[in-house]
Amino acid sequence: MAQTGQERTDTAVVDHGGGVWGIKVPIPDNPLGHTLVHVLDTDRGPVLVDTGWDDPASWDALAAGLGALGLAPADVHGVVITHHHPDHHGLSGQVREASGAWIAMHAADTEVVLRTRSAEPGVWYDYMAAKLAAAGAPEEHLAPLRAARRAGRLRTLPGLRAAVPDREIVPGDLLPLAGRRLRAIWTPGHTPGHVCLHLEEEHPARLPGNGRLFSGDHLLPGISPHIGLYEDPTDTRVTDPLGDYLDSLERIGRLAPAEVLPAHQHAFTDAPARVRDLLAHHTERLSGLWHLLAEQSLTPWALAERMEWNRPWAQIPYGSRTIAVSEAEAHLRRLVKQGRAEPVPGSDPVAYRAL
Numbered sequence: 001m002a003q004t005g006q007e008r009t010d011t012a013v014v015d016h017g018g019g020v021w022g023i024k025v026p027i028p029d030n031p032l033g034h035t036l037v038h039v040l041d042t043d044r045g046p047v048l049v050d051t052g053w054d055d056p057a058s059w060d061a062l063a064a065g066l067g068a069l070g071l072a073p074a075d076v077h078g079v080v081i082t083h084h085h086p087d088h089h090g091l092s093g094q095v096r097e098a099s100g101a102w103i104a105m106h107a108a109d110t111e112v113v114l115r116t117r118s119a120e121p122g123v124w125y126d127y128m129a130a131k132l133a134a135a136g137a138p139e140e141h142l143a144p145l146r147a148a149r150r151a152g153r154l155r156t157l158p159g160l161r162a163a164v165p166d167r168e169i170v171p172g173d174l175l176p177l178a179g180r181r182l183r184a185i186w187t188p189g190h191t192p193g194h195v196c197l198h199l200e201e202e203h204p205a206r207l208p209g210n211g212r213l214f215s216g217d218h219l220l221p222g223i224s225p226h227i228g229l230y231e232d233p234t235d236t237r238v239t240d241p242l243g244d245y246l247d248s249l250e251r252i253g254r255l256a257p258a259e260v261l262p263a264h265q266h267a268f269t270d271a272p273a274r275v276r277d278l279l280a281h282h283t284e285r286l287s288g289l290w291h292l293l294a295e296q297s298l299t300p301w302a303l304a305e306r307m308e309w310n311r312p313w314a315q316i317p318y319g320s321r322t323i324a325v326s327e328a329e330a331h332l333r334r335l336v337k338q339g340r341a342e343p344v345p346g347s348d349p350v351a352y353r354a355l
Helices: 056-068 092-099 107-118 123-134 139-151 241-255 271-295 300-306 318-337
Strands: 013-015 020-026 034-040 047-049 078-080 102-106 167-169 182-186 195-199 212-216 259-262 341-343 352-354
Touching: 020 056, 034 056, 034 259, 078 092, 092 102, 102 107, 107 167, 123 139, 123 318, 139 318, 182 241, 212 241, 241 271, 241 318, 271 300, 271 318, 271 352, 300 318, 318 341, 318 352
Parallel strands: 047 078, 078 102, 102 167, 212 259
Antiparallel strands: 013 020, 020 034, 034 047, 182 195, 195 212, 341 352
């Protein structure tokens, strides 16, 4: 694999040293801007950590980034996916078609991919409409979902063409990468099968700490990742994604990598400090929500309207409101599990109160 300079802004390629590069792959119409696809040199050829969104411009950016390294998509040996979301897994199938590369993912997220691909048309719309109605969403929010269902706009959802992985990432195991030591760490919360990947090698600049961490969306330098509910229309279990996330955060904090290579924003150091910030953020948010519920019983929708976001509720776009309600529900489940809140008996839609 060809060496690069420290940074190439023309092709948005960054050399992180030690046979690791980052390529900025754009996400269409998304404030995040891009996914950082990482290229890891191995003795059997380049391996990608995530691939980016399934879009022609994104594919062109990925191919251009590889080209700046003297590579082509056909040269890719393998693909390791941190989680199933389309800005990470979207181009995996196209990479495999071009190269024959294997694709690895945690079993819990592979299950999501299989379920999404095999679901009958309209299942997702029906499920989301019913779920949002139960959360107290107003009719004007439900109407577009029902209209899309009736109009048959069912095959435009991201993830319906996602590639089925052919290898399983087993937590705690080293991935079979020739000449590298990359260990999988299961970090559920953002998705049920999210993994971070610990490169157990000395930092190329000899920064203090334990190797480097490809953190996906689990640990980002300036964003608190979305923690919503694990969406599975057939699963009746009451999951606790926020509890999963907080436990996973503490595990990463104890690992204390020398540097974190996330899938968005930029690389950073001092992971334990960032973990402490995020733990404090969620502790404060849970406390604030408990105080809201102590004042009055609220549905998840009404709670989301009162939560602090990066903009006023009236300015939050339609799709982001759905995500916000899911995050409110995840926090409610944590409060219920902690014994600090409970559903109000007989309420419809279900409201919650503080204990």
